[in-house]
Amino acid sequence: MNTTYSVSDSCRVCGKGNLHSILEYGDMPIADVLIDSTLPKEQELLIPLTLVWCSDCLLLQLHETANPNLLFNAKYPYLSSISSTWLNHCRDNVESLIKTFKLDSNSTVVELASNDGYLLRNFVKHNIPVLGIEPSSICADIAIQNGINTRTEFFDSTLAEKLQTEGISADLVISNNVLAHVHELHDFVNGVKTILNENGSWIIEFPYVIDLIDGCAFDTVYHQHLCYFSVHSVKALLDQHGLFINDVQRLSTHGGSIRVVVSRKRDIGKSVTDLLEQESTLGIINERYYRQIAEDSKKVKEQLCKLIDKFTMKRQTVAAYGAAAKGTTLLAYCDLNWEKISFVVDKNKKKHNKLLPGSRIPIFHPSRLVSNQPDACLLLPWNLKEEILTEQSKYCQHGGKFIVPLPKVSMI
Template sequence: MMIAGAASVTEQVCRSCGGSHIDTFLKLGTTPLADRLPVSVDDDQEEPAFPLNVAFCCDCSLVQITETVNPRILFADAYPYYSSFSQALLRHSRDNARDLIERRNLDANSFVVELASNDGYLLKNYVEAGIPVLGIDPAEGPAAAADKIGVPTRLAFFSRELAEKLRQQKMRADVIHANNVLAHVADTNGFVAGIARLLKDDGVAVIEAPYVEPMIDHCEFDTIYHEHLCYFSVTALDKLFRRHGLYLNEVKHLSIHGGSLRLYVEMREHVGASVTNQIAHERARGIDAIDYYLDFSATVDKLKVELSTLLHRLKASGASIAAYGAAAKGATLINTVGIGRDLVDFVVDRNTHKQGKHMPGQKIPIRSTEALLEAQPDYVLVLAWNFLDEIMEQQAEYRARGGKFIVPVPNPRIV
């Protein structure tokens, strides 16, 4: 648990079950924060760095990093992630809202809450349908952007205490969305307890989180950074929810972010086959035991060497290289592989809040996507490989002029 005021703490026990059998299976070294983009190249002051070690809990199967960085440092002012810069994510979110409006017969008398509502990318779909909503998010810029498009947003970290306060104000939710936030909260149990308090008795929490299975199988090690405290399996999630009187009743697989889970969690227990089958699958594959994770470190090292060798070879042959996507995962990739300005000239990103800044650690400048056609580098390393299809489509002209993409995971390849 976080000590108020400390920049970070090293956890000695499991974030979920509190057990002390947590075995570290991957060490990525000390890295800067992935979503803290330096404004200037010279100022090392603005770049605190923290250890990035990944561990497995032998009691409840949860995969987690052991360092907890103070959330006020992680998500404070200038948090640069805005969901609305990906068309694929916007479509994905709209479909999710429409499906729930239909399945749950939501209308003007319903109430939908999103925890970590960012710039309102999801809740705006409910607002358009005349359904009352409340967004909760601690990051000032994205929260202000949400308010601006008519998504009422409370600037706060969601917690058990906030849920209690909202409940006292007679707020109970028919639907609680929580996308890519469960893994981000230091007080995992407090957050889930808060969901249980805020949900109506017949409400549903619809939660999305990256799935640990593809992360391991496809070597998506770059999705490990300090914001991501947990890497969930269904086995670990089921135990976490039950501890708070909640039931994981349905699970869906999503391709977003390299392979995610969408969880349907309710107060009433009626666990469906999608959940029991997935838990059986995890048991059969050993995802609930440490052995499954033991090769990962060697696989990651192999990828790091292959990618570094490829980039150095291309550079030595006279090629110019840029990168696409100032993604948080890009920060892990470039800092753990050691990809600096000697290899990559610049990074492009559509997010106007990132442009003009620099990649953490390596300080590679971030420019607008137009820079690709202006400079026409020979290769573009795709840091946001999870949006490869969208990026390839959008960069058809760059490719038509002979430009090539380098995709780093699961194995470095040129497309």
């Protein structure tokens, strides 16, 4: 038996077997799990990565499920409070949630995968009781130190029942960028239903499959990210649990996301019917809609490699910015490694002096962009372009150029 991953021919939502292959990445490193330079290349773990699409419930999903123990990165967790663009989005989001759902000191807000409390702290400022559930102790400890009520646990239906017996009844449940990572989808939804009170709302944010396909964001596909939802496919999941999507909103975060508001009561707004109709018009019920990402990503790979080769052939240096999961996918898919990219910089100091998996590019502090002044820098978190360009204005002023890989290869 393979202990690193499993492959199922049943859809993660509807359980049927009509899965169609959309994009094969081949053997890929585990994004986000940085490696020590002493680890020999042949000992690095590679797991196949394949996007498949279900023609019954329309869910785009990974064919492989990597062993969750291999994906959990306890030593170098993703701290949500690193990006200021993201923090501003969260603050504004909370302000509008408080108004929309009329939350006050008698309400209860529960967040699943609450990270270091970056979102919940905005409710705490308004004296609204909160409970964060976070499996990573490093993240949870930061939240607890900052006075945010947090439990270091993994959320599932068993924990939900325990919370219910303790009297937790949520007016608002928030799960931002969680659903796509969940292995046991039906158990997770059951759990939320258990803690959500009769009039409560569940806010789910996730990267939107339409933005993935239309924006050719093939780099947002990695082993941690099991499902790529449309409104149609998330509805197919929630329908099975008697829950209703009453509102939807498209967001610009993470290169294109969507927020859905779910409740036990049916009150389906025009935003939902409109977006369902838009999805149908785009052709999301057809396999060929999804297949366009395979063509587009191949073109991006060709153009990007050609551009980077121009620099390396002139013996000029190319570096990269952002040692995050999507960067690992982009570099591995495009066969770009340490021979072409000299180093990558990242603000998270826990990542410094490690190597990116697969490409084995060393990670340093962002100040190295100015001290080494590489001729070009590949911007891996291209969705944070404005923020990073402002932050790295010194590098640009000294003649440094940024290569933006997506949605189209360009140079700034």
